[in-house]
Amino acid sequence: MTTTQPEAFTVHRAENNTSDVSAILPPAGHFIAGTFVPGAASTAPIDVVNPATEEVIASVHAGTAADVDAAVAAAVSAQRTWGNTTPKERADVLNLIANIIEANRAAFEAIESANTGKPAAVVEDDVTSTIDTFRFMAGASRTLTSMAGGDYATDHTSVILREPVGVVGVITPWNYPLLMAAWKIAPILAAGNSLVLKPSEQTPLSTLKLAEVLAGRIPNGILNVVTGQGRTVGQRISEHPDIALVALTGSVVSGQSVAETAARSVKRVHLELGGKAPVVVFPDADLRAAAAGVRNAGFWNAGQDCGAACRVLVHESVAEEFTRNLVSEVSTLVVGAPEAGDDVEIGPMISRPHFERVKAALSEARAAGLTMAVGGSALDGTGYFIEPTVITDVPAGAAIATHEIFGPVVTVETFSSEEEAVARANESPYGLSASVWTRDSSLSLRIPKQLDFGTVWVNAHLVLACEVPWGGFKGSGYGRDLSLYALDDYSRTKHVMINHGA
Structure with missing residues (x-):
């Protein structure tokens, strides 16, 4: 088949092709136990580049295994209380998160655009979808059902409990930094878990901004963010003995590495890959x-x-x-x-x-x-x-x-x-x-x-x-984002059987 080659594309640029977001940038530290901290070791910072201008717009800390350990300890402590809250209490927090993002929409759009080079229509959709994700999960967490309690063996009553898995390690990609964070954070928190999240080292700013605007507004320690490279921060998250499940959105190679490491401690893995x-x-x-x-x-x-x-x-x-x-x-x-x-x-x-x-x-x-x-x-x-x-x-x-x-x-x-x-x-x-x-x-x-x-x-x-699942087969991984199926992935079921015939 043949076609006539159209005119060449050109790059449209503003007269002043810069995006100054310095006044709204979040702190550069790790977010652990509800506050920003500088990190456990003196390492070279990671520059964050605007891909449309090739200018460095910020620098963040290169996290270490010790930083992950501190974040996991905070998450473990916080989860004991958070996991015992009611679905309504957790839903109230998720709705609050959605409202806070909505109130800071302009800042999130500006930061995401500067960090990724995304056009206005894309960042607007990203932020809108992020808000909707939290609001959906707030409602969905209150509608979960399980097998009915009853006597399935003579004189024994069975009850099926849905429990949090505990602390979840999260690794998010660079293509949708805020939205992919929301796809993980919302169901993880809705199910009663706490988490430690590593954003892509290329696009950490909107996730850090989320931590900044939530600080003091949600329970300390349920959401922790450690910035850095996958080979250090991601590796420690995957192997940490106190992390019960690792959820990653990323490349097939990254997914294989996480699954291989997680298998050593037989922890669950949730992979959304290429x-x-x-x-x-x-x-x-x-x-x-x-x-x-x-x-x-x-x-x-x-x-x-x-x-x-x-x-x-x-x-x-x-x-x-x-x-x-x-x-x-x-x-x-x-x-x-x-x-x-x-x-x-x-x-x-x-x-x-x-x-x-x-x-x-x-x-x-x-x-x-x-x-x-x-x-x-x-x-x-x-x-x-x-x-x-x-x-x-x-x-x-x-x-x-x-x-x-x-x-x-x-x-x-x-x-x-x-x-x-x-x-x-x-x-x-x-x-x-x-x-x-x-x-x-x-x-x-x-x-x-x-x-x-x-x-x-x-x-x-x-x-x-948000109502329907997203996830793949074969090399695209396993596990589902969005929908009630995501809540299943971040929960565990327990069977309690009571002998009342003795």
């Missing part, structure tokens, strides 16, 4: 709607989303028309720094190393002779910007279509039969999400059952709600 979401477009689909859907879901947050619609499988009979529509859609995306205006849709890659990884993937695709229907290059100037890219004529098994790029890159492959479409979609080592595009009601029911992914959308992609 994805390479197939978008299966059948010949009867609304091709314009499908192309618009990929424009939105493939390039949201500059494609730095584990559920991004990044791998299109389209029936060969409509591939040319679909690709023409997709290229037209993607060509209208506006790339730029968040300060350049509300029309900016695509921000930068999060860091120089990630920027280089995406560039390398594009170079490899070009060297393999694949067609860059739109984009395909890095953009010159300050900031880690990559052109929105659509790669066509992609053969089965191509590296660009099987490995997670995690950038604004969508590939297009073709298939000839329903069976081939399902087999090709399922050949991915990931199993997080997928979508199916068809007007055929039979296909819309039949195909999702055959796809090996934790979420399958029909005629939509990347639509989330």
